[in-house]
Amino acid sequence: MTGQLSRRGFLGGAAGALSLPFLSSCMSGAQSSGDSDLRVFMFLTGSDWTAFKGAAKAYQKDHRDHDMVLSHLGGGATVYLDKLRTQLAGGSAPDIFHDWGGELAAPFIRSKLVAPLDKYYEQYGWENILLSDAVQMCSMRGKRYGVPVALRGLGIVYRKDIFGEHGLGEATSYEELEDICETLHSAGIVPMAVGGSHAWHPMRLVQFLLEHTAGPSLHDDLLALRTSWKRPEVEECFALFKRWVDKGWLPNGFMGTTYDSALLQWFQGKAAMFPDSPTLEGDVRKQGIDAGVFVFPTDAKPPRFMSYVEQLMLPVTSAQHDVAAQFIDWYVRPQTQQKYYASGTATIKGIPEDESAWPLTYEWQKIKKSHESYLILDQAFDKELANSYFAIQAELANGSTTPKQAAADMQKAVESAAS
C-alpha cells in the first residue's frame, strides 16, 4: 500500500461509482416485488385503511397464488395524485389503484393509462350489486373505468354537546342555519371550522351556498359549464360566502390554515360544525365526541347533498388484470363490505345498516334515501379551472374583489379554459 492513487484505480473507482446508481436501481427494482404480486395503492387512512388491510389479509388466506403488497398515502388528492401520476407515467404502476372520480381521474383515462373494465362488469355482474349512480360516476365516454367502492356524501358534522349547551338543534332551513351561526358566534364558538390553505375545504361551503342560491338545475348547468357564471345567482352565492367570512362564522385566518388544523379545532370543541362526510366517524369515535350529521340546508327542491365517488382502477400496463378483478369482485360483495368496510359508505346495494356501530353513517344512509346528489366542484372542473376558482374564492375571502367582479372573473376563467 503506497498511499498513492493509481490511474487505473482512479478510473476503475470512478467507473464503479458511476455504475452504482444504475446497478442499485436495477437491484431495487428486482427486489421490490415479485412478478406474481398483486400491488395495491390506496389513499385510505385511519380506520378505513385498517379495515382494508383486514380485508386484504382475509382474502390472502384463501388466495395464496398471489401475494398482496399494500401501500397507501394520505394527505389528500394533491399528494396522492402526485405519486400516483409518477407511478402510472413512470412505468411502475400498481396493479390496482384507488382514485377519486370526475376530473381527478379523467386525465389518466384520457391518456389511456387506465384499463376499461366493461369486460369484468359483464363477467362478474357488478351492475347487479353496485349502485347505478356510483357506477355512472366511474364511467367516461360510455366505458366503465372504475369500480366504485365509496360514494361519500358531504354534509355538516356537528358536535351535539355544543349544540345541546346552547339549546340548538339541526338546521332545517338556511335561515335557521344562519341563526345557529349567530348564536354560536355570540357565545365565542367558531360556528363552522374550515381550513383553506389548499382551498378545497372552504369550497364545500361555497358550493353549498351555490346550491342554495342557484337551485339544483342551474347549479348542475354551472358545474357542466353549460351556462354563464356571470349571473345574479352566482353573485348572490359569493356575497353569502363573504357574509360568512365577515360575520366571523368561519375561523379567523382560515385561508392560511389546513384542513387538519380545522379538524383539530373542531375536535377541541372550539368549533361546532365541520363540513365533511360521515366517514369522519372512525376518528370521531376515537376522540370520544358525540356528533351528529345533517344535510346543509339549501332550501332547494328536490333536496340534494354534495357527493363524490371513490373507485378502484386498473392500469393498462398491469399484467394482473384478471387477478385484480377477482380480488375486486370479492371485495365489493355485500358480505365482504359488511364485514370490512369501516365507515359504511359502500356503493353496494342492500347492505344492512348498523345503527349501533356506525350511528353517523346510519343517519347518512337514511338521508341518502330521501335526497338526490350533486357532484363536488373539484371533481366537476379540470384542475386548472378549479385552481382559477380557488384564486377567486381567496380574493373573495380577503375582500380584494366584489361578488359581482368574482362572478365575472369566474366566467372569464371558464372561457379561458374552454379556449
Next chain:
Amino acid sequence: MSTPLLNTPAETVEKRVGHAPGTGRRRPRAFRHLRGYMFLVPCLIAYGGFLIWPLLNSLYLSFTDWNGLTPRMNFVGLANYVRFFLYDEVARTALLNNLIWTVATVAVPTAIGLLLAVALNERIRGRLFFRSVFYAPGVLPLVGVALIWSWLYSPDFGLVNEFLRTIGLHDFARPWLGDPNTALFAVVVAGIWVRTGLPMLLYLAGLQAIPRDRYEAARVDGAGPWHIFRHVTMPGLRETHVVVISLTLVDALKVFDLIYAMTYGGPGNATQVPATWMYFNTFQFYKAGYGSAIAIIIAVLSIAVAIPYIMILRKRAS
C-alpha cells in the same frame, strides 16, 4: 523509489516513454491529451447524463404541448413562452414575487450573516455555542422549517400573534399566511431565518483567512472599529462575497420548497413564484410542455442574473 503516476511533471513522462523533446517521433497533439481527457470521461458522462441531457430534453419539451402522461406531444413552437410573458397573469405575479423574494433573501441573510460572523469571530465566551445556534436552522429540512413557521403564524394560537397580543399590539395580530398582503412576507421571514446560517459560516471562514497583522497595523495607525471593518475586513472578504452572493442568489431564484409547504402558492395565487407555478402546471394541470417552458425561463433568468454579477465581483476581487 517508484515514480508517482499522478502529478508527474510532463518532462518526466516524456523521458519514461523514451521520446525526449525534439529527438524522436512525437504523438499527434490530440492523442497526447487523450490521457487527460480519459480522466474527465466519468465526470463528463455524469454531467452530460444528469445535467445536459435533461436540460436539452426540457428545452425540447418546452416547445411542445406534452401533458406529462403519454408519449404523444405536438410541436407548438414558442407558444408556451408567448403565453408565459403575454397572457398568463399568474406568471406575472410569480415573477414579481420572485423578485421580492430574491432581493429580501439575498440582502438580509447576507448582511445578518456578515454581522454575526464579525461578532462571533471575536474571542467571546460561548462563541462555538452561538455559531452552532445561528447555523442550526440551515441544517433543518425545509419541510420541517415550513411546519415550524406555519405553527408560529397560526392565527389563533401561533406564537407571533400571541406575542403581539401580550404586548398590547392586538391590531397587528393577523392571519399572516392567510392574508395575501402578508403571506409572501411571512414566508420571506422564514426564508431569511433558514438562510442566514450559511453566509455566516462562509464569512467566518473568510475572516479566518485575513492576516491578523493587518488588523494590528490598522490599530497601530489609530483606526477605530468602523474603519477597520470598512478598510480591512470588507476588502479581505471580497472572494467570500462572491461565493456568498452567488450561492444565495441562485438559491433565491429557484425558491420552491418553503412556499410550497407554507402557502401552496396561496391564498389564491398570491405567493406563487415561477418554480411553484411550474410545478402546478406540470404536475397538477398536466401541462408539462408549459411547465418545461417555465423551467427554462427560470434557468435562463438564474444564469442571466447570477453570471454577470459573479463576473463583476470576480473582476473586482482579482
